[in-house]
Amino acid sequence: MILPARASLETRIKAAGFLLREGWHWLTSLGLLVAGVVLLPFLPLGVGLYPVPRLLQTLNLLGARAQARAAAYTAAVVPFDPRRLDGQHTFGEVAALVSSPETKRDASWLLFHCAFALLAGCLAVGLPLAAVLYVFAAPWWPLFPPQAPLELAFPVTSWLAAAATVLLGVAYGVAGWMLLPWLARRLSSGTLAILSPRRYDELSRRIQDLSAARASALTAHAAELRRIERELHDGAQNRLVGVVMMLGLAQRAAETDPAAAMPFIGRAQDAATEALAGLREAVHDIYPPILDELGLGGAASALTSRSPIPCSLDVHGLLRAPAAVESAAYFVLAEALTNAAKHSDASRIGVVLRTESVPGEDVLVIRVNDDGRGGAAIPPRTASGTGAGTGVATGTGLAGIARRAAAFGGTLRVTSPSGGPTELRVDLPCDF
Structure with missing residues (x-):
């Protein structure tokens, strides 16, 4: 009998802790909701082109953390693919981000969390505290002077009132004992139901x-x-x-x-x-034999050493990837360096190769930046789904890079305002 009672008590303590954490994070959710309500009406005016992607990324991050907390409480294993929304976006891209299914899920969770998290957190604190206070404080009513009686749910001025207060405290305790696990289950299951992608949507995607x-x-x-x-x-x-x-x-x-x-x-x-x-x-x-001999880092070093423009290389955090991915990365880098040498008029090129870990997979990131004149952009026919650049010039080199990245489920993003600088980023999933 002792072990089941102990397990039941631990279950209640765990539920109360989960509700308290959600109540604490309610402040962040409310602040984000207020920021969204204030900012979104200005989106048609073009004011939201810069802050809206950051707002959506913050919302997505909060949703990811809430899903992780709910999954930890319920011991569930759920997938979550956080979005990377950094960089500059056109008006059409921002509008697409706002109306995307991911944003709708995140916004639904935000409303759900703002509506119920604070109430659940207050009940997690109030019910046990009221039970302890009413049960243990009521018998001490004679110590209080008649002109300043003990005030709990009502003034306690007699043993009858003290007995009623104790019974009310027991009722609070029973309500907390029964209600807190139910509240925690409802809040966690609601969070997971809202944030976890629908199976049909996931399969369609x-x-x-x-x-x-x-x-x-x-x-x-x-x-x-x-x-x-x-x-x-x-x-x-x-x-x-x-x-x-x-x-x-x-x-x-x-x-x-x-x-x-x-x-x-x-x-x-x-x-x-x-x-x-x-x-x-x-x-x-x-397939360059140097990839087998030296790996992507060594092959990239050979490419940058042959560049007519002084080039720095950073391969800190680069891990080995499948041969096809490394080959694609090699040719992406070669094409990017060739484009920079032909069109940028740059005096310096910086190359960064690293492996980033995201939930469920590793991503090989290739970043090439130069201090040239800028104006590079992905041709419109290939910009869809691979990111879009800014500028006035387009080229088949970037189109080839975009096609090569898309073949591996990767993305290309180019930021190149007129006058420079230019930054090219390619993300290649290693588990394609």
Whole structure:
């Protein structure tokens, strides 16, 4: 009998602690709700382009923490994918963020939390405190002078009133004993029900993401095949045709004058050497052997050392990723450095490679920034779903990076105001 009673008491204490924490966080929820009510009416005027994404990110973070607290109380395992809303956004993107299903879930939880968390926290404190106070304080009413009697639920001036106060305290205790676990279960289950993605919505989102990633992968694969075919046709194939021609001329010359065949043989050897170099370059473009030898950090060091613009490299926190992801990151970095060298007029480039851990997966982050003239942007046809840049210029290099990132379910974001600086960020999920 002792063990069940102890377990029941621990259950009540745990429920009261959970309700107290939610009541404490009610202040933060209320402040965020007030900020949203004040700010959202100004969104059509363009005032909210900068603070609204931060507000939504804060709301998403609070929702993630509330879901973690509810999951810890109920011992549930629930997925939560926090959104990264940093950077600049256009009006259309902000409007899409405000109307997205994730924002609707977060806003619904905020209203739910503001409505019930404070009441639950007050009951978690008030019911046990009132029970203890009424039961133990009422018998001491004779110590109080008649002109200043003990005031609890009502003035206690007699033993009958003291007995009624004690009974009321017992009632408070019973109500707290029965009500607190129920309140904690309702509040935690409501939080999880609101914040946890609906299974249909989650499946729909996954299907859309997989469809988009498959289309991007096919597009990127087709582009790679065309590029390799073009390199082989314009490079190694032409040189091999030259080898065949030189050898044919050497054969004809050898029939009449063997000495005259030697220059043709030498030219054929030179063409064969160039063709071999072209083939090696094409193979290198398919999968750089340096990735196997030195990893992404070493390969990135080789790329930055060859950059015509002074380039710094930070690989602190970089972990090994699947070979396909590292290969994509290598080519993203190579294309970004090439774009900066061709178009930025920069005097310095900074490269950061690191692995960020988010719930459920690791993300390989590639950041390239320069102090050039800016004005870079993703072409409109590829900006959807991959982030959007600011500026006036567009280019096929950024479109290729966007396609390569989308093929792995990743994102590309470019911030490049006119006059600079420019920052490119690519996130590649390692568990694609």
